[in-house]
Amino acid sequence: MLPKSLKPKRTKTPEQALTALMRLAARGEKSSGDALRLMQNWGVEPAARQGVLQKLIDHKFIDDNRYAEAFVRDKMRFSGWGAFKLRAALRNKGISPEIVNEVLSALDHGDMSDRLRERLERKMHSLKYASRYELKTKLMRYGASLGYDFESVGDVVDALISDIEE
Numbered sequence: 001m002l003p004k005s006l007k008p009k010r011t012k013t014p015e016q017a018l019t020a021l022m023r024l025a026a027r028g029e030k031s032s033g034d035a036l037r038l039m040q041n042w043g044v045e046p047a048a049r050q051g052v053l054q055k056l057i058d059h060k061f062i063d064d065n066r067y068a069e070a071f072v073r074d075k076m077r078f079s080g081w082g083a084f085k086l087r088a089a090l091r092n093k094g095i096s097p098e099i100v101n102e103v104l105s106a107l108d109h110g111d112m113s114d115r116l117r118e119r120l121e122r123k124m125h126s127l128k129y130a131s132r133y134e135l136k137t138k139l140m141r142y143g144a145s146l147g148y149d150f151e152s153v154g155d156v157v158d159a160l161i162s163d164i165e166e
């Protein structure tokens with residue numbers, strides 16, 4: 001058996017790529033960046049990629065706005081991500097900055113703060129710490145890794161620590 005790097009790449013024609021992407025997009029949301037990456041991996045000629053992508057967009061199989069809204073909703077609800085991490089992930093998915101700004105501006109900041117507090121409370125119960133300072137540092141680092149801004153994380157962490165001391 002050949003190693004993965006030496007295996008010949010299986011190429012697809014633009015028509016085969018269109019059919020495969022229609023099938024994939026019908027099962028779950030895909031972004032235009034996802035479609036372009038898949039076509040590149042399949043060896044579709046660069047000139048044909050935009051035509052295939054345009055057909056997918058015209059037939060409503062791919063809609064970056066719809067994808068971004070679903071992505072943000074799912075990552076907030078299930079993973080507890082903040083705005084910074086969401087923005088970076090959408091950028092990596094090839095979503096335009098205008099769509100990213102539009103989707104993130106529609107977020108409910110009160111809901112995000114509640115989710116942050118919930119995630120930090122859950123994390124706090126699993127942490128081992130020797131001092132108040134160590135607890136605060138670990139919670140701040142965790143909140144920042146979720147993609148929340150430093151000020152919001154600091155406010156929630158301070159409130160959680162003051163609740164413990166009372």
